[in-house]
Amino acid sequence: MYRRHRKTLVKTGALLASVTLAITACGGKEQATQGNGANQGPLQLTMMLPSYNAEPMPADSSVLKQLEEKTNAKLTVSWVPASSYTDKLSATVASGELPKTFVALEPKASFIINAARTGMFWEVGPYLKNYPNLSKMSDIVLKNVSIDGKIYGLYRERDLARFGLMIRQDWLTNLGLQPPKNMDELYNVLKAFTTGDPDKNGKQDTIGLAVGMQGGVIAGFKDILAYMGGPNEWELKDGKLIPAHMTPAYMDTMKFYKKLYDEKIINQDFALIPDGRAVMYKGQAGLWIDNMLDGKGIEDNIKKVVPSAQINLINRISGPKGERTRAGSGFLGMYMIPKTSVKTEAELKQILTYFDRVSEKDIQNLMKYGIEGKQYTVENGSYKPNTDPKIKAEITDGNQFMVLQNEVVSYGTELEKLSTKLFQDNAKIALANPAAPFISNTETEKGKELSKIIQDATVKFIMGAINENDWKQAVDKWLQSGGSKVIDEMNAEYAKVAK
Amino acid sequence: MPLKPSWGSRAFDSVNIALLVAFALLTVIPFIYVIAGSFATQKELLQRGFILFPTEFSLDAYKYIFSTQTLVRSLLVTIYITVTGTLINIFFTCLMAYPLARKDMDFRKPILMLVVFTMLFSGGMIPTFLVVKQLGMINSYWSLLIPSAISAFNLIIMRNFFQQLPDGLEESAKIDGCNDLGIFFRIVLPLSMPAIATFSLFYAVGHWNTYFNAVLYINDNTKWPIQVLLRQIVILASGGIGDSTAMDAEFAPPEQSVKMAVIVISTLPILLVYPFLQKHFAKGVLLGSVKG
Numbered sequence: 001m002y003r004r005h006r007k008t009l010v011k012t013g014a015l016l017a018s019v020t021l022a023i024t025a026c027g028g029k030e031q032a033t034q035g036n037g038a039n040q041g042p043l044q045l046t047m048m049l050p051s052y053n054a055e056p057m058p059a060d061s062s063v064l065k066q067l068e069e070k071t072n073a074k075l076t077v078s079w080v081p082a083s084s085y086t087d088k089l090s091a092t093v094a095s096g097e098l099p100k101t102f103v104a105l106e107p108k109a110s111f112i113i114n115a116a117r118t119g120m121f122w123e124v125g126p127y128l129k130n131y132p133n134l135s136k137m138s139d140i141v142l143k144n145v146s147i148d149g150k151i152y153g154l155y156r157e158r159d160l161a162r163f164g165l166m167i168r169q170d171w172l173t174n175l176g177l178q179p180p181k182n183m184d185e186l187y188n189v190l191k192a193f194t195t196g197d198p199d200k201n202g203k204q205d206t207i208g209l210a211v212g213m214q215g216g217v218i219a220g221f222k223d224i225l226a227y228m229g230g231p232n233e234w235e236l237k238d239g240k241l242i243p244a245h246m247t248p249a250y251m252d253t254m255k256f257y258k259k260l261y262d263e264k265i266i267n268q269d270f271a272l273i274p275d276g277r278a279v280m281y282k283g284q285a286g287l288w289i290d291n292m293l294d295g296k297g298i299e300d301n302i303k304k305v306v307p308s309a310q311i312n313l314i315n316r317i318s319g320p321k322g323e324r325t326r327a328g329s330g331f332l333g334m335y336m337i338p339k340t341s342v343k344t345e346a347e348l349k350q351i352l353t354y355f356d357r358v359s360e361k362d363i364q365n366l367m368k369y370g371i372e373g374k375q376y377t378v379e380n381g382s383y384k385p386n387t388d389p390k391i392k393a394e395i396t397d398g399n400q401f402m403v404l405q406n407e408v409v410s411y412g413t414e415l416e417k418l419s420t421k422l423f424q425d426n427a428k429i430a431l432a433n434p435a436a437p438f439i440s441n442t443e444t445e446k447g448k449e450l451s452k453i454i455q456d457a458t459v460k461f462i463m464g465a466i467n468e469n470d471w472k473q474a475v476d477k478w479l480q481s482g483g484s485k486v487i488d489e490m491n492a493e494y495a496k497v498a499k
Numbered sequence: 500m501p502l503k504p505s506w507g508s509r510a511f512d513s514v515n516i517a518l519l520v521a522f523a524l525l526t527v528i529p530f531i532y533v534i535a536g537s538f539a540t541q542k543e544l545l546q547r548g549f550i551l552f553p554t555e556f557s558l559d560a561y562k563y564i565f566s567t568q569t570l571v572r573s574l575l576v577t578i579y580i581t582v583t584g585t586l587i588n589i590f591f592t593c594l595m596a597y598p599l600a601r602k603d604m605d606f607r608k609p610i611l612m613l614v615v616f617t618m619l620f621s622g623g624m625i626p627t628f629l630v631v632k633q634l635g636m637i638n639s640y641w642s643l644l645i646p647s648a649i650s651a652f653n654l655i656i657m658r659n660f661f662q663q664l665p666d667g668l669e670e671s672a673k674i675d676g677c678n679d680l681g682i683f684f685r686i687v688l689p690l691s692m693p694a695i696a697t698f699s700l701f702y703a704v705g706h707w708n709t710y711f712n713a714v715l716y717i718n719d720n721t722k723w724p725i726q727v728l729l730r731q732i733v734i735l736a737s738g739g740i741g742d743s744t745a746m747d748a749e750f751a752p753p754e755q756s757v758k759m760a761v762i763v764i765s766t767l768p769i770l771l772v773y774p775f776l777q778k779h780f781a782k783g784v785l786l787g788s789v790k791g
Contacts, residue, residue: 054732055569056720078718083734088714094625282545304542389566
């Protein structure tokens with residue numbers, strides 16, 4: 001008995017010992033990677049960026065090399081698939097194991113706000129004025145990215161207002177119609193697209209407007225809402241912020257959509273379609289409302305089915321309050337610099353110098369198009385990208401490095417040039433979201449559940465499953481589930497700034 | 500004298516068969532659709548929408564996929580993870596399950612309790628991440644192999660399997676002069692092959708589908724396993740990343756057929772393993788191999 005006892009003890013001991021050995025053997029590797037960021041030599045910069053491609057930029061990319069040379073930096077980039085970027089970032093932030101700079105795709109995500117409030121990131125706002133390029137950052141957008149009025153990072157610039165109509169020009173021509181300029185004309189065109197056989201195949205197989213649920217939001221709804229005189233997410237009325245769905249214009253927009261739905265002008269299965277562009281691609285729909293950058297992709301795709309297809313862009317539709325279009329945030333994520341990995345102010349300044357250099361014209365174009373003669377050539381003023389997949393891969397996701405994009409040379413097709421022009425035009429009639437800079441804790445916590453109540457009710461109303469009374473009940477439910485708290489919190493934040 | 504099947508039982512049979520066929524089709528047709536779609540042209544996919552056999556056969560999607568190294572590389576990564584991972588899993592699971600099955604082992608109950616505890620309560624994403632980080636396994640394949648080396652559930656089933664082996668076998672081996680390790684490797688393991696084969700498949704499929712851990716622990720994109728790549732391509736192809744305001748100028752979603760071809764390539768290898776293990780499955784996980 002005693003012997004057997006000892007034997008098992010010895011065995012357990014041996015097992016434990018080997019396990020401990022195995023575990024400790026794996027440790028102790030990470031110290032080497034954390035250099036001490038001193039001032040000598042090139043700047044050692046580790047960064048974490050989202051990748052929008054199956055094959056991110058290779059580490060030995062010639063474009064990356066040139067960026068390093070021009071900025072006198074040694075970059076170590078860790079690419080994370082954009083589809084799971086936020087998950088990875090929240091784990092990384094929670095662990096404190098952050099690179100020297102990273103992109104926060106959603107700077108208003110709760111874990112970023114909490115981390116910023118505990119002082120985890122450098123507040124870069126006061127430094128910006130010392131840098132020739134960074135000092136040009138737009139005040140509106142800086143305000144949008146600010147957390148409690150402080151700026152914790154460098155936003156990555158995007159055009160402020162990019163929404164508009166992408167319409168089948170060949171259909172308009174076939175029907176002898178002019179591009180719509182106001183809501184009535186828009187409706188007439190859509191109706192004609194549905195009933196007038198715009199593709200001339202003798203069959204009634206077309207619809208006017210393609211609609212899908214883009215990220216749970218009805219495609220084009222927010223834009224039509226703006227055309228109809230509604231607000232961009234929040235309305236400022238008599239010194240009070242009101243959410244869009246509690247304005248009369250929202251009801252009008254729902255009724256407009258319901259009419260389109262009832263007259264079969266939009267695809268009847270829209271609530272089940274994750275991406276409405278697919279309906280356009282089939283060549284069966286005449287209009288798509290979203291980011292006008294989609295125009296080129298849509299035309300390319302329709303051409304595979306209907307070679308004669310042509311897309312035109314329209315940005316000005318006038319409604320009861322004149323021509324207006326909704327403004328986006330003006331940025332796509334922002335670069336943040338954590339204090340846990342960048343310990344000294346000197347190093348922070350070094351990193352800001354890097355970003356300032358990145359914002360100069362030559363680097364902006366390098367990161368957008370690659371190296372001339374390698375990734376692209378310009379012949380007689382027209383831009384020709386190299387199609388060799390290996391060389392193309394070296395510029396993949398290059399624009400993730402950019403901060404300001406104001407000096408990018410515009411090449412590209414007519415449609416792309418037109419979209420650039422319309423973005424600038426849009427900026428003049430853009431309708432900002434007055435609540436964009438404010439944070440409501442309830443919103444960050446429950447925002448998704450809350451907006452689902454409204455989205456579901458909106459879809460149901462359009463499909464005729466509920467009436468106006470039911471809609472009012474849904475809004476009440478929204479208020480009770482936390483919506484009224486969101487309104488209070490937003491208004492409290494607004495009151496702080498307004499006085 | 501054989502009984503003629505009654506009208507009722509024949510009716511029952513035909514309804515049964517019809518239902519089974521319907522269910523079989525329900526599971527098989529989506530697969531055929533994906534395979535057919537991977538060979539179809541973009542034009543046909545857009546126009547017909549649902550195809551079970553492409554009229555125009557095209558290998559473009561596969562050509563596109565294999566034009567870069569990425570897919571082949573991540574396929575190799577996944578094969579490596581699956582093979583080493585499964586070996587590690589089986590080794591450690593058997594090594595732990597066997598002592599727990601032996602009645603003469605001390606602290607058997609408390610250890611088992613601890614194992615069961617992990618099934619009910621897990622640390623959660625961030626604590627696990629911190630542990631992996633502290634062990635220095637970030638960005639190394641070990642992060643995908645070590646933390647999941649033993650599945651508590653499989654361990655318990657394995658232990659039950661070992662317990663079914665008659666004590667007499669071990670005693671007679673001992674009388675013939677075999678020590679504990681000898682009993683384990685020369686008697687117990689060979690008798691447990693059906694169970695080992697079954698668990699190998701369970702573990703292998705798990706490793707093949709490694710996705711989230713890889714996203715969390717692997718920073719170097721040349722080490723991405725196939726599922727990370729697959730998800731990236733599928734999500735991009737359906738344009739599903741957030742608000743399109745956020746999209747970049749050059750963003751061009753990959754074509755539908757490419758997406759389907761990637762699905763085919765990333766599922767096929769693990770499907771091919773199944774027929775070879777199927778006979779062990781037929782014997783059942785919980786059935787013993789020692790008869791009578």
